[in-house]
Amino acid sequence: MPIDYYLNIAASGLLTGLVYGLAALGLSVIFGVVRVVNFAHGEMMVAGMYGAVLLGGWIGLDPLLSAPIMAVLLFACGWLLQRGLVNKFVERPEHMQFILLLGIATILVNAMLMLFGPDARNVQVPYSFDTVEIGSMLLDAVRLRAGAAAIVVAAALFAFFRFSRTGKAIRACADNPLGARVVGLNIDGLYALTFGIGAAVVGVAGALMTLLVDARPQLAPEYTLLSFIIVIVGGLGSLPGALLGGVLIGMSEALAGFLLTPSLKSLFSYGVLIVVLLLRPQGLLGKRS
Amino acid sequence: MSGFSGMPFFGLTGRGMVLLVLAALGLAVAPFVADRYLVSVLTTVLWFAYVGQAWNVMMGFSGLLSLGHALYVGLGAYVSAALFVHFGIGPWAGMVLAMLVAVAAGCIIGFLGFRFGVKGVHFALLTIAFAEVARIGFDHITWVGGSGGFFLPVEAGASDPLNLRGSPMLFYYVALALVVAALLLSRALLHSRLGYQWLAVREEPDAAEASGVDLFRARMTAVAVSSALTALGGVFQAFYFNNLFPEQVFSMGRSIEIILPAIVGGIGTLIGPILGAFILTPLGEVLTFLIEAGGLDLPGLKQLFYGAALVAIVVFRPEGVWPWLARRLRLVRQPGDFRQPGEGA
DSSP: OHHHHHHHHHHHHHHHHHHHHHHHHHHHHHHHHHOOOOTTHHHHHHHHHHHHHHHHHHHOOOHHHHHHHHHHHHHHHHHHHHHHTGGGGTTSOHHHHHHHHHHHHHHHHHHHHHHHOSSOBOOOOTTTTOEEEETTEEEEHHHHHHHHHHHHHHHHHHHHHHHSHHHHHHHHHHHOHHHHHHTTOOHHHHHHHHHHHHHHHHHHHHHHHTTTSOBOTTHHHHHHHHHHHHHHHHOTTOHHHHHHHHHHHHHHHHHHHHHSOGGGHHHHHHHHHHHHHHHOTTOSSOOOO | OTTTTTOTTTTBOHHHHHHHHHHHHHHHHHHHHSOHHHHHHHHHHHHHHHHHHHHHIIIIIHOOOOSOTHHHHHHHHHHHHHHHHHHOOOHHHHHHHHHHHHHHHHHHHHHHHHHTTOOHHHHHHHHHHHHHHHHHHHHTOGGGTGGGOEEOOOOTTOOBGGGTBSOHHHHHHHHHHHHHHHHHHHHHHHTSHHHHHHHHHHHOHHHHHHTTOOHHHHHHHHHHHHHHHHHHHHHHHHHHHOEEOHHHHTOHHHHHHHHHHHHHHOTTOSSHHHHHHHHHHHHHHHHHHHHHHTTOOOTTHHHHHHHHHHHHHHHHOTTOHHHHHHHHTTOBSOGGGOOOTTSOO
16 A cells, blocks of 8 residues: 555654654754854764764663763753853854854864764664554654654653743743843853753754664764754744654655655755745744744 | 055055065965975965855855855856866856856845845855755766766866866966955955945944845845855866865865855955965864874864864954954054954944
């Protein structure tokens, strides 16, 4: 049945898209609050991937269990980065921020190239080749787990921003930095916290991604651009938008890779990006500023 | 703009002029005294200085951040190479079409971006998106070799300046001519009505519009000039290296290499992109040499250092090296003229 075929591919794309969406969520959180575009986002994601690969190689840890460890590590890195460098650039012109993070991205990706080499590395899990039958669809076990984990982390993030005091304070910062400062919020501290959270989220996304894709340094700029595309498609600063964008891009990639040729799949994503930028520059779920 | 007008030599002091003349003389005679290796390094320096100048027209003069200039390099390179290989049309004629194609691409991006109000970060992403689309697209155009690369015929010892075939010295002087021409053109533009409009649009778009500047037209002309100049850099690249691969020519990394000279030297300044190229390329060569001499064969070490240099410059010399150097060594009369785009009046 050809229709089952398409459904199967769309469902796989959706699950991959959830991990993409999680990565983009990190970018969206940082941009929405700190107003800095993290040009080193894909590099952080690949750092998360290598972390999971190393932990998997050393102690045979499942990437799903490496994910929280990578979250803690990348939180620390993001926090330090914001405190040490990015905070000085918050008020600077956009192109300066771009260049700073571009420099950081270049350092990160080449450090990984030097440490791990250009070859692809992966994690062995016992369920690598398992499939799960859902109705008439056959889905990879790795994909299902990665997608489910992405949903859990995203839900935790939503809950944090919705219900916790710190989360509310961060949202206040995003809505009105001056007002937030007036009521006594520690803006610089919250910015560092936010950058840390964004980095942690993308670190988790990276760890989950090792279930689906082999880690290579060259993936980093691709994932940076992919996260940008997703965030813009979904709407900069909109958290549900980032997830929706991720799912859309994941599904369109999967279908384009199947219908056309795999090498053309990212062309499709860029096409979606250009159309959205032109017709709805604020993104699908974004608010007009 | 009292700082520029009436000063034939870019507002340079006597000391600055002496240095400029010495540098020009040095570059003019360099191929006769330097060895092959040095000439090839200098040619690369001049190429990056030139495309840096071309990018500077958009970002430096008009405040439009393009992170996809590899698109114009690639279009210029592929159009001129295809004309030469498939139709036997030489680069001096082919560059006209190459520039037209690049300008058309620039105008499409500009039109879409400016008409739909795509600004700042979003505009930069739009430029990246188009460059990436071109990269992936050219991977699949078999007429120009696809991802396997497109090669220009090379004859050893050929000397045919009419088809831009010849010795490294020929290419060196062509590159030098491009840089000098771009410098004079940039200067003429900055002093023209259009140039003042660009600066006004860069500093305060709203105020510029209120005083009668057509924002759309000013920005479109900036994109057109910048893309046309950049395409010439592409023509040069095609005939100098004789091979084109979409993964290199249109890559994001190439776009970044193009913007670095102006950023390091000083965005929006005339000398900045040239100085920046003279810092970056030799720095890269020295690094390569040191890495090889140290026996460290680590791929990525050089780029790592580049990234660190980028961070150091943007942290410590955010306005670029040239404005700072010019002030410290008293090479210019009015240091107040060096303002960064986006910092307001």
